[in-house]
Amino acid sequence: MGKIKIKIDYSICGDGNKIDPRDCTICLKICEPAIFLLHPSLKFQKEDDPYDPKIWRVTPVYPSLCTLCMKCVEQCPENAIRIRN
Amino acid sequence: MCDHCLKHGTAGKWYLNAKFYSDELAEELDLKEFLLEQYKTFEAMQVRKFGGFSAVGMGYKRQMPIIGRIVKHTAEKMLHSKKPSRNPFKAEGHIGQVVPLDDAIAILETCIPENSLIMKYCMCRYMHKGEKEACCINFGIMSEIIDKLPRFIPEPEDSKFRLTKEEAIEKFTEFNKKGYIGTIWYGAYPYINNLCACQTPMCAGFRPRTEFGIKSIFKAEYVVENNPNNCQGCKRCITMCQFGAIEFDDKTKRAVIDQSKCYGCGNCLLVCRFEALNLVTRKEIPALAGDY
Numbered sequence: 001m002g003k004i005k006i007k008i009d010y011s012i013c014g015d016g017n018k019i020d021p022r023d024c025t026i027c028l029k030i031c032e033p034a035i036f037l038l039h040p041s042l043k044f045q046k047e048d049d050p051y052d053p054k055i056w057r058v059t060p061v062y063p064s065l066c067t068l069c070m071k072c073v074e075q076c077p078e079n080a081i082r083i084r085n
Numbered sequence: 086m087c088d089h090c091l092k093h094g095t096a097g098k099w100y101l102n103a104k105f106y107s108d109e110l111a112e113e114l115d116l117k118e119f120l121l122e123q124y125k126t127f128e129a130m131q132v133r134k135f136g137g138f139s140a141v142g143m144g145y146k147r148q149m150p151i152i153g154r155i156v157k158h159t160a161e162k163m164l165h166s167k168k169p170s171r172n173p174f175k176a177e178g179h180i181g182q183v184v185p186l187d188d189a190i191a192i193l194e195t196c197i198p199e200n201s202l203i204m205k206y207c208m209c210r211y212m213h214k215g216e217k218e219a220c221c222i223n224f225g226i227m228s229e230i231i232d233k234l235p236r237f238i239p240e241p242e243d244s245k246f247r248l249t250k251e252e253a254i255e256k257f258t259e260f261n262k263k264g265y266i267g268t269i270w271y272g273a274y275p276y277i278n279n280l281c282a283c284q285t286p287m288c289a290g291f292r293p294r295t296e297f298g299i300k301s302i303f304k305a306e307y308v309v310e311n312n313p314n315n316c317q318g319c320k321r322c323i324t325m326c327q328f329g330a331i332e333f334d335d336k337t338k339r340a341v342i343d344q345s346k347c348y349g350c351g352n353c354l355l356v357c358r359f360e361a362l363n364l365v366t367r368k369e370i371p372a373l374a375g376d377y
C-alpha cells in the first residue's frame with residue numbers, strides 16, 4: 001500500500017490567513033482516528049503572543065492512521081484539504 | 086516499573102511518594118521556567134524536530150526497518166530519560182502510568198502540596214479533536230504556570246480552575262465513571278504534576294504505544310480478573326474498555342478478559358453491577374510478570 005498524503009492549504013486555513021482553524025475545527029472533530037493536530041504555528045512564534053498564541057495551523061500529523069473516509073475533504077468549508085493515496 | 090520506582094514509593098508505587106510532588110523538588114530541578122516554556126507551545130511538541138525526527142508521519146517512519154528502530158529507540162530514550170531535562174521543547178522524562186480510582190484518590194489525599202490543585206483543559210482533546218474539556222488535574226508549581234496561560238484555564242461553566250481535594254476527588258471519580266482512563270505523569274522526571282483523565286485515540290500519551298509500539302506509558306500496577314460465576318453477560322464492561330481487553334464469549338454468555346491487553350485502569354469494575362470483576366496486583370500474575 002502506498003503512503004497516504006494529506007495536505008492543507010495554509011494560504012486559506014491557518015498561519016493567520018482567511019480561516020483561524022480554532023474557530024472551525026471541523027476536520028479535527030470529524031476525523032475518527034484523530035489524525036490532525038491543532039497547534040500554534042511555529043513559523044510565527046517570534047511575532048506571536050508567547051503566553052496566548054493567536055496564530056495556529058492544523059497539521060495532518062498521523063496520515064498512516066487515515067482510513068480514507070474522505071469526510072474531512074468533503075466537510076471542509078473552505079475546500080482546503082487534499083488527500084492522495 | 087523501573088528500579089527507581091521499586092526502591093521508592095509505597096509498596097513499589099512511585100506515585101505514592103509525596104517527595105516527587107514537592108515544590109522543593111521542582112525548585113531543585115529548576116522546573117518553573119522550563120515548564121512555562123514547555124506549556125507556552127505545548128500543542129506544537131509533536132511537530133518539532135529533534136535529532137532529525139519529529140512525530141509527524143510516525144506510522145510510516147516506524148514501518149521502515151532501520152529508521153523505524155532508530156525512531157523507537159530515540160523516542161523511548163527521550164521519554165524514559167532520567168537526566169535533568171534541558172530542552173523544554175522535548176518530552177524528556179515525560180513518562181506516566183495508568184492509575185485506577187483508589188490509587189488516584191490516595192495520590193490526591195496524601196501527595197499533593199497544599200492548595201495547589203487546579204483543573205485545566207485537556208491538551209490532547211483540544212489539539213487532536215478541537216474539543217475543550219476540563220479534565221486534566223494538575224498541581225504543585227503547575228498552578229502558577231497554567232495561571233499565566235489563559236487558553237488552558239476553564240470557562241466558569243466548564244469547571245472551577247482551583248479545586249479543593251474533595252472537588253478533585255469528586256471530578257476524578259466522575260471521569261472514571263465516564264470511562265476516562267486515569268494516568269499519572271512525571272513532567273519532567275522525577276517531578277510529578279499531572280493526574281489525567283484520558284481517552285484514546287486523542288491521548289498523546291497512549292497513541293505512541295497503542296499505535297506505534299513506543300513505550301510512552303506504563304500499564305497499571307493492577308490487572309483485571311473476572312469471576313465467571315457472578316458474570317451475567319450484560320456486556321457493560323465491554324463498552325467501557327478502551328483497549329479491547331474484554332470480549333463476549335457466545336458459548337458461555339460471559340465476559341472474558343484478555344489480561345495481556347488489560348492496562349488495569351479499573352473502569353470496567355465501576356460499571357459491573359454483579360461484582361464479577363476485580364483488580365489484582367499485576368506482579369502476582371506469573372504470566373504478566375514485568376509486563377508493564
Ligand code: SF4
Pocket residue numbers: 006030031032033034035065066067068069070071072073083
Ligand atoms: S479521510 Fe477520514 S480518516 Fe482520513 S484524515 Fe480525513 S477524516 Fe480522517
Ligand code: SF4
Pocket residue numbers: 008013014019020021022024025026027028058075076077078079080081
Ligand atoms: S475543516 Fe478546513 S477550514 Fe476547518 S479547520 Fe480544517 S482545514 Fe481549516
Ligand code: SF4
Pocket residue numbers: 207208209210220221268280281282283284287288289290
Ligand atoms: S494525557 Fe490525557 S488528560 Fe492529559 S492532556 Fe492528554 S488526554 Fe488529556
Ligand code: SF4
Pocket residue numbers: 308309325326327328329330331342346347348349350351352353354
Ligand atoms: S479490562 Fe483492563 S484496561 Fe479494560 S477497562 Fe478493565 S481494567 Fe481497564
Ligand code: SF4
Pocket residue numbers: 311315316317318319320321322323339340356357358359360361362
Ligand atoms: S459488566 Fe459484569 S456482569 Fe456485565 S458482562 Fe461485564 S463482568 Fe459480566
